[in-house]
Amino acid sequence: MTLWTAAKAAEATGGHATTDWQVNGVSIDTRTLQPGDLFVALKAARDGHDFVAQALEKGAGAALVSHVPEDVAKDAPLLIVDDVQAGLEALGQAARARTNARVVGVTGSVGKTSTKEMLATILESQGKTHASVASYNNHWGVPLTLARMPQDTAFSVIEIGMNHPGEIGPLARQTCPDVALVTTVAAVHLEAFESVAGIALEKAAIIEGLKDGGTAIVNADIDHTEILNQCAKDRGVRIVDFGRKASDYTLTHVTQSPESVHANAMVNGKPITFDVQSAGTHFAMNALGAMAACVALGVGLDRAINGLRHWSPVKGRGVREKIALATGGQIELLDDSYNANPTSMAAALDVLAASQGARRIAFLGDMKELGAQEQAMHAAMADIEAMARVDQVHCIGPLMQALHTALPQEKRGLWFETSAEMATHLPELIRQDDTVLAKGSLSMALALIVDGLRKMGQGGALDG
Incomplete structure (x- = not known):
């Protein structure tokens, strides 16, 4: 075509x-x-x-x-x-203008890509769906995604990200979404912002790009929800909230198993249950926001719940796999190596802590762009609740040295400046029946740890 x-x-x-x-x-x-x-x-x-x-x-x-x-x-x-660049943006805006697609824009400090993929999975069963590839969410990724959108698209899911103030507004206006979803607001990119409130204001800019009569989907559990709500009120659009404190899509209970979560919620006073095919209570929150967005786009709630069952994490973002070791037995790998910040790191450690392995082992790399408090934020990971159930933590990078020092002796593993150095020691650090998490900012190359663990296997990954 x-x-x-x-x-x-x-x-x-x-x-x-x-x-x-x-x-x-x-x-x-x-x-x-x-x-x-x-x-x-x-x-x-x-x-x-x-x-x-x-x-x-x-x-x-x-x-x-x-x-x-x-x-x-x-x-x-x-x-x-x-x-x-301007030509690509013009092409993207023309593509948006010529289609009757119902468009959802997704932003947030954590969970953008996973939520975008959930939305795309649900919507694909309802009509021709076009979505951002990978994490194409910046000044060239958004117009490129729009320019690629076929005219006969029924639904489109556009991920919108930022590193600095003033980025989201122009991208949101190019996208002109019918629905804007903010997954969460957290301490990410603090080197470019004075506070988390500043990040909330930047995330709220996606609401400014909404079509007239559009809907803002807002996380009710964050500290700065009111900033998002005020932007929606100023814009004159409908507000739908989700989360444990929400009045519209209220998460009431989550049961976590090693490979999935089962959730209970109330939607406008009606009890529902849904399943997410990945461990982690944060995925239940993302799924609830995704379902709220789908309903706002005109998809029935029951269809959204059914469509969600077909979603699974993408590479490097919480994928769980079992690897048969050449020396006998197997390990379970939690590949969350694509990116990291304090919120997502805590969520990944929570998944590791809930796992059933003989030992729970973490390889953690530096979390970047945290500003003046970066050392303290790394050290503080030693005190989060999930860390009590982790057996050993190996640290990678100059910033993670702060965590390495803060850990109690019995949990303190090795520290190296690079993933390449750490990878050479994997055979001596891993035993059969371990569950192993790899997590860090993309520039820390935790993918080398993931690849090294896979190379310890025989015949590749097992189903499970």
Whole structure:
């Protein structure tokens, strides 16, 4: 199916098409580009114009550029604009404007991607659904996701993130969601904000982008709920809350097993139960918010509950697997290696603490962007309730040295500055029947620990 013609793309961006081309996808990376894609020559770590010729050789249907690169023929299929980033944003906004899709925008300090995936899983059973890939939630990820949206999409799920003040508002206005969901507000990116209240104000900016008559889905359990509610009131949109303190979608009880959670809730006075196919009470909260968003989009609550059963965590975000050891027996791996902050770290440790392994072992890496209190926040992890049920903690990174020092001697494992150094010691640290958590900020490369644990296995992961 044709996604963009030269004429429509030129109209959307105000650019000049060199030939009469058409494309069926949009890409910013020649490594993943598919034949027929529009290659967008963004300037990031490197200038995308340096890769236009390669993209065309790989079968790109056209390229979005600000000038004709020296190694590209002047009659090549191009869309020439003044600024490529602005051109991509214009393309995304045109895609949003031409579709009748019901759109939900998702933001929050923790749980954005998992909640986005829950929403996509539920909505896919209700109609053609388009969602953000991976964590494409920044200044280029959001317009790219929008630009990729087919005109006949029924539902769209757009993840919106931030690192600094002033980022969410413009992305929310581009997205123009029918429903805006804020999963939570927590101490993340504090090096760029003076307080958690400042983070709440930034997250509330997603509500400013709502369509007239839209719905704001707000976590009632956070300290700064009123900031979100006030933004929704100022915007004149409907407010629906969720959480243990909520009046609309009230979580009343969660039963956690090693591989799932069973939850009870009250929805507008009606008792419901639902299951999430992953351990962790935080997933029950995310699921409740996702169901509230789906209902606001017009999906029946019963259908949302049924659709949720098909969701499972994505790689690096709470995936649980059993690995048969080459030396005999097996271990259970909790792969939560994609990112970390104090809230998500505590949630992951809670899952580990509830596991049934002979020993509960954690490999924890630095939590980044926490500002002036970063050392204290790392050390404070030693005092959280779940830590009492963890047998040994191995720490990775300069900041995690604070936790290593704060841990009682019997829990204190090894400390190394890098995951690569720690990975070489895995065989001496792991025994059969252990349950092992890997958690840290992405730059700490806890994926090396995950890969090292898998390499200790024979024949790959077991079902379970």
